[in-house]
Amino acid sequence: MNDEITIYQKPTCSKCRGTLAILDDSGQDYKSVNYYETPLSVDKLRELIKKLGLSARDVLRKDESAARNLDLSTISEDALIQRMVDNPDLMQRPIVVRGDKARICRPPENVRDLL
Template sequence: MCNMPITIYHNPKCGTSRNTLDLIRNSGAEPVIIEYLSQPPSKAELQKLIAAMCVPVREVMRQKESLYADLQLSDSKWSDDALIDFMLLHPILMNRPIVVSNLGTRLCRPSELVLDLLPDPQVGAFTKEDGEVVIDAMGQRVHPSV
């Protein structure tokens, strides 16, 4: 298995994205950080991410974003290709964080989902911004069912 760096498509204003980044760092890794609002992926890159996650395009969209409603994107008339074009035109519509590692590609909502993509164990305790303990003092998951 090649040893590619972990990459996170990150929005620093999003608590889930910050928690995910911190969990990656808590494993001892320093990821490549792509702030997708200012550096959106190309169409080919976004298509590749969606294919790697094996999820419908709409699952990668922030459906609670007001722009989603304003553009009437819930209408079934929009093809997957058109929805991808909207995400490229308006990166705020892209759900986050998306993490890519040797172990897979995944939308990490909730942030603990990133643990399945990390090759190294957590190096210490981790508590999310909201106070929820995710990793105990022994470096073990508190909620392994996630």
């Protein structure tokens, strides 16, 4: 694979730090995006979800207090994506992308699929 590697992460997240360590050890160049400082757009999050091959519900951190208040039986994919853009704590992390493939790196070793 020759495509650029990008990690979407939160610096205080232990899984993100673990994934970054694996990327550092790999010796490959990558771009790191703290999506709290550089928020994702709706279109960007939709693109990431497509590359993951998942639904927005699959990317939702269901244990977050803000997620417990959502009625997942009635909320649309678009509305859920908008909620995640508005509140990044609702997104699983980290997400690593290489070309048209992406992985949620929980556990961090999932990043090896992209190296």
